[in-house]
Amino acid sequence: MTTADLIGKIFQILLGLALFAAVIGLILFLIDRAPKRGREWYQLVLFLAPACLLLAVGLLYPAVRTAFTSFTNRAGELVGFDNYVWMFTQPEALLTLGNTILWVVLVPTISTGIGLAYAVFIDRSRGEKIYKSLVFMPVAISFVGAGIIWKFIYEYRPAARPQIGLLNQIVVWFGGEPVLWLQEPFINTLLLIVVMIWVQTGFAVVVLSASIKGIPSEQLEAAELDGATDWQRFRNVTLPGIRGGLVVVVTTITIATLKVFDIVRVMTGGNFNTSVIANEMYTQAFRAAEPGRGAALALVLFLLVVPIVVYNIRVLRKQREIR
Amino acid sequence: MSQVTGSSDKAIAKELDAAARSGYNLDGTKATRVKRRLTSRTATVFALLIAVLWTLPTFGLFVSSFRPADQINTTGWWTAFENWGWTLDNYSEVLLSASSSAPQLGSYFVNSLAITIPVVVFCTVLAAMAAYALAWIKFPFVDWVFIGIFALQIVPLQMALIPLLQIFTTTLKPAQEWLHGVIPIIPDETYVQVWIAHVIFGLPLAIFLLHNFISEIPRELMEAARVDGATHGQIFMRIVVPLSVPILASFAIFEFLWVWNDLLVALVFSGGTADVAPLTQRLAELAGQRGQTWQRLTAAAFISLVIPLIVFFSLQRYFVRGLLAGSTKG
Numbered sequence: 001m002t003t004a005d006l007i008g009k010i011f012q013i014l015l016g017l018a019l020f021a022a023v024i025g026l027i028l029f030l031i032d033r034a035p036k037r038g039r040e041w042y043q044l045v046l047f048l049a050p051a052c053l054l055l056a057v058g059l060l061y062p063a064v065r066t067a068f069t070s071f072t073n074r075a076g077e078l079v080g081f082d083n084y085v086w087m088f089t090q091p092e093a094l095l096t097l098g099n100t101i102l103w104v105v106l107v108p109t110i111s112t113g114i115g116l117a118y119a120v121f122i123d124r125s126r127g128e129k130i131y132k133s134l135v136f137m138p139v140a141i142s143f144v145g146a147g148i149i150w151k152f153i154y155e156y157r158p159a160a161r162p163q164i165g166l167l168n169q170i171v172v173w174f175g176g177e178p179v180l181w182l183q184e185p186f187i188n189t190l191l192l193i194v195v196m197i198w199v200q201t202g203f204a205v206v207v208l209s210a211s212i213k214g215i216p217s218e219q220l221e222a223a224e225l226d227g228a229t230d231w232q233r234f235r236n237v238t239l240p241g242i243r244g245g246l247v248v249v250v251t252t253i254t255i256a257t258l259k260v261f262d263i264v265r266v267m268t269g270g271n272f273n274t275s276v277i278a279n280e281m282y283t284q285a286f287r288a289a290e291p292g293r294g295a296a297l298a299l300v301l302f303l304l305v306v307p308i309v310v311y312n313i314r315v316l317r318k319q320r321e322i323r
Numbered sequence: 324m325s326q327v328t329g330s331s332d333k334a335i336a337k338e339l340d341a342a343a344r345s346g347y348n349l350d351g352t353k354a355t356r357v358k359r360r361l362t363s364r365t366a367t368v369f370a371l372l373i374a375v376l377w378t379l380p381t382f383g384l385f386v387s388s389f390r391p392a393d394q395i396n397t398t399g400w401w402t403a404f405e406n407w408g409w410t411l412d413n414y415s416e417v418l419l420s421a422s423s424s425a426p427q428l429g430s431y432f433v434n435s436l437a438i439t440i441p442v443v444v445f446c447t448v449l450a451a452m453a454a455y456a457l458a459w460i461k462f463p464f465v466d467w468v469f470i471g472i473f474a475l476q477i478v479p480l481q482m483a484l485i486p487l488l489q490i491f492t493t494t495l496k497p498a499q500e501w502l503h504g505v506i507p508i509i510p511d512e513t514y515v516q517v518w519i520a521h522v523i524f525g526l527p528l529a530i531f532l533l534h535n536f537i538s539e540i541p542r543e544l545m546e547a548a549r550v551d552g553a554t555h556g557q558i559f560m561r562i563v564v565p566l567s568v569p570i571l572a573s574f575a576i577f578e579f580l581w582v583w584n585d586l587l588v589a590l591v592f593s594g595g596t597a598d599v600a601p602l603t604q605r606l607a608e609l610a611g612q613r614g615q616t617w618q619r620l621t622a623a624a625f626i627s628l629v630i631p632l633i634v635f636f637s638l639q640r641y642f643v644r645g646l647l648a649g650s651t652k653g
Binding site for chain 2: 005006009010012013016017020024027028031032034040041043044047048050051052054055057058059060061062063065066114117118120121122125131133134135136137138139140141142143144145148149150152153161162163164165166169198201202203206207210230244247248251252255258259261262278281282285286294295298301302305306309312313317
């Protein structure tokens, strides 16, 4: 990299930021100059326009196209529900669905559970910052990095040679035979789930910790004065106080889990019965030249999220009534 | 957020100073809060156990990055103290070596920053504006717009990439070539594509997270401002943004990490040259040369970790106790 390159890059960043600032400044200026008639409507549109425009181009239009694609075959002819029939009848596709459900049940519950307990226990303790950072570290690691890291845990060497994977070393210490972890069906899926839990827990800890700090200290002190035990305080003050934070955490982790792709791709490539919907989607659409099947899988993924969305909307409605 | 030890004046002063700098005036009870030990022995054991378990895998990589290649492939990293062979070779190779086969991370490192920083700014600002409008401007179908945006979170990236790429090639490419002609210092391969793609994919979650907090700002505050004749623009700039600093900072941290660690978007939109491609893409390339380069990967993976950790530590003080500490009573 030459100095000229570097200057060019910095110039690009500054130009980008300046342009953006100019656009936002203009929008805020226009908002303040809103006409008297239809003022609310005009302001709403201006506030939402930039985000909605981007979303329409980059997500909404592709989503609609995908929905259409899911009813076509390789040649792009309309074939009705064939791709969906394939998905719910072929054993390998059913296995993919089953794996995804396993992921979605285990990852959010365990990550949030551990994260919540941890956040409560370290709250206002000595070294809270260090505790938080240690668990947060995996969030800061890319999936590529995580794949490399976990190689040093799950790696297999034949029994005659020294193990370089920690898990097999522990098995050997206890007198067992080393196992090809990532090629043992069912166990391997659980081990991949462990990696995802490892990555997501830090997110839960940080958000829940911030929520816990948002609870008015008067409430906690009042409970303490009333002689509430730690458990009662947690049940009756902390939990209701962080409900919003919990909903955010569970929702975000669940959606991230439904979309999990990199971990499976990097660690097993979806082989040995570990495939999940997002990975299968990629395989079908880009490797097996079956865009219709890929799109159908994407649509099923979308349908799986609908209940989560509905629940969130209900929470939101409640909030609005209270306000 | 730094915690106060005992009730030493210096610590309190520091505390209040930090609070003031982040736009808060804390009331006395919070500033004089004393440290507690962990709630109980069980809690201590649990917290320690989790902390160790969560750190161990990364520690393994850290140790491995200081070991010579032949040892990495033949012995476990926990034996690093028995098989002494600590070395900085892996780091010097990935950072300093100028041979064409070496990773040469410098350029990619700058790219990662150049992609991430603007995206975080764009995404946070646009999402805050949208979240405010959805939370506080009354209109019949606003809820449905919010539901729609929320639901977009699940449109899988893999499906959106190809249509978006087609749009870019027809619209952005000519514009970039023209710009390169006018200002030669800007290459025809620019960051713009990657920026826009990342912002689009980040927005649904950003709007959802920020909306949850912005909608909880006390109603009285908003109505008082409306009664005083403030426009939505003024309320947004003077009330909402200052009050939302903690959540904006929290989101910015997460967005920074997501963008910094992303591989898929970069693969599709960066063109893969040292002009634009980020560090993760380089890492994946190195990981592709399996077998003999694990020692490089360990060091490179660690280098890619440094910036996110610095970001997290330096912005941590924004995770403030009390989203609205001292701004309203009640």
